[in-house]
Amino acid sequence: MVSRTRTVAVVGLQAVDVTVEAHAGSGLPGFAVIGSSGAAAREATDRVRTALVASGYPLRARKVLLSLAPADVPKAGARFDLAMAVAALAELGHLGDVGPDGLDTTALLGELGLDGTVRPVPGVLPSAASLAGRGVARLLVADANAAEAALVGRLQVIPVATLAEAHGVLTATTAARRVDPARPQVDAGHVGAEDLADVRGQAEARRALELAAAGGHHLLLLGPPGCGKSMLARRLATLLPPLCEEHALEVTAVRSVAGLLGDRPTGTLLDRAAPLRAPHHGASPAALLGGGSGVARPGEVSLAHRGVLFLDELLEWSRATLEALRQPLEEGVVRVSRSRATVTYPARFLLVAASNPCPCGGGSRCVCSDDAIAAYRARLSGPLADRIDLAPQLLPLSASDLLATEPEESSAVVRARVATARAVSRGRGGGPNAQAPTSVLRRTATNAALQTLALAVESGRLTGRGHDRTLRVGRTCADLAGCDLVGKEHVLEAMGHRGALAPSVAGLA
């Protein structure tokens, strides 16, 4: 006879059903696992056997064989321990009559301690989400994973602290504990301490941030050290409207797979705030894009999905790393291949890069020649040139800015305008303005606007590529102004926002 339990493997963000089969036969007593690979399986063998014995379920000198199917799915980590132990219990007759729900409609997910405690594992959210649609009615997980699994709804989540409790629940001798579906308040948005009102002055950068948030335009902040580049970049996330449930689940699923949900309080598991990631320029390509052995874990670009990725000191990043950003920037996903699997993670983020404005660092003591600055800027935008729509110049803080008592606009006020503009552009279809099809943009632009752009290309002020990007930013300016059509004034402003990347006054030397 063979006993079966159900569990889930996670490859990237994709959940794959896994069946654990247990067979107890006669022969030399032993305990073996097949269908898994690597050290994880050998360790699981020892862990599960010890946990079974410690929990008071003797193995009765039988030859126990456990198989994890399908065999060709990469299986890493200790997430199958609980399912393996329960399959063994069933096979050895410890479960008796399993009860009305049976093992067929129950999934198990958890790591076992040597004493039989059940421990949390990463990737519970995508696992639970996939189970809900596949005839599974209840899911047993560790206490610490229960709230996360419950985010999915449509599934009875039962927390179990120990293997013994799992046994009790399955044999209906212990009452199943309930989990509060810890769904947080929907309007949360950003409630953190950071707010745009903290930033004094910097009108140009403020406006650029607003446009970026409204139209999904990537931006490059140029400013001397200490003028507040990182401060501004960090506040861009606070301008993005709260994530919708679907997006919030995507974000949380990536965090779950990355193992970042562990220490979050239950109420904040499903985070509605747009994420912000600010990796250091020393980060390896693997850390940025995703990596690790066997099956790649999500990198910073995926953790910034639906949020903001902030790259400070853009020139310090290696060119190869920046080149690798092209795929996520273009496709909104990142594919990472490792020895055991190629996985795809979502990576649709808003890029904020920051840099000094010139080779010497800038500021009032700058002695760089205009030529040197132009060359520096060209190098700056290099691999990302066709992706960056806005390049505001930040000013060194002036005393009057610091002393001003008039309050600056808060994130909430700007966020409301952004939400309105986003709703308008959604109504047109084709996604945020930064990705909308050119045909839509041209259709909604006045002739004067298109003519202005054409003239700018002719005079060398804009490149062909810049033409397109400028029209997109112009569309966002119009959306924020509540205009149906992109007017000349909107494209003029849009050109102004690319000023720092523009070719210098032509033909002078």
Place this chain on the structure above:
Amino acid sequence: MTTVTEPSARRIVRLAASGVTAHHLQRVTANLLDEGADASPRQVTDAMERARRRGRGLADDAMTDAALEALDRAGAAVIVAGSQAYPRRLRDLWPQLGAPLWLFVQTSGDPPAPVVTAPVLPDGPAVALVGTRKPSLEGLRTARVLGMLLARHGVVVVSGMARGIDQAAHRGALEADGATVAVLGAGFGVDYPRGDAALRDAVRGSAGLVSELLPGSPPRPAGFLRRNRIISGLADVCVVVEGRSRSGSLQTARMAASQGREVLAVPGSLHQPTSQAPLALIRDGARCLTRMEDVLEAVMAVSTAPVDTVAAPHDASTARGGADSGEAPTGLAGRVLDLLSATPVTPGEVARAAGRPLPEVLTTLVELEERDLAGITPRGYVRLPSQERRRG
């Protein structure tokens, strides 16, 4: 007679091939003058050869022939002090004050005989335009416009072919189809400044390239300082466009002053490092350029040769300034334009000063840019001077 005081080209090239520099010649000349001799080019050559024979030696015939051959290959003429071909203004400086014993000259004409008798460099009024290698955009613009203005009035523009102000001055003169001379810091046939061969060819085709060094000699720091005395020496007036404190332009200006040339300086902002040299010169008594045309007046006052006072037709509008540029901007555009100057400002600064919302100000700035009233630089927006307006 001049024919007696003038040493042969072969002797001169032998000295050059022996590594004799202006520095050595200056010492020999000073000694001659101390002894009461009149230090004619021939006497200086004799004395130098004597000193070389005693000391580290003189190039042998083979080396001299090789140097002559190199000059021939480069199509370069040898101009010896004291000869008819020697530029008038330098002749006046002999024997001291930086007049070189020889010049190698490349011009557009047929490869001349090693010794030329007729002047190959233009003899008319000439102005030296000098300045930093790392200029501001404003400086480049000034140098180019000055070059054009002078060239249109038939004044030769002399400069040093260095990147920055020098090249802008040459280009300005070339744009106006005028004459311009470059005194190089390296020998002919050396790609220096690297990659600018096209401009060197253009200047050669205009009025000519001058070097004190044999073909193939690499540029040396000390050589640039010696080269500067020829730039100022070849001109009637020396204009310093931009330079930092302790710059080569400052040194050229001081040399020009000691050669009796009038020195003009282009004033700039106190806050701009590239204004330090011109401002220091103005403080020390150099004439301050208040209008572009000042330079014409200065050269007319000192040059013995006539300056074309009738400008080329297309110059009329330039001289008058922006009178032809349509109606003056009003409203916010006028306000924003008033806030712009030669010092670049970012849109944020303009918005703050104007007290208007940024989107509006940015729109206005780009509009002014479209109308050629404002220009964009990597540091921000500048006001374009009327000279720069390309369209009405």
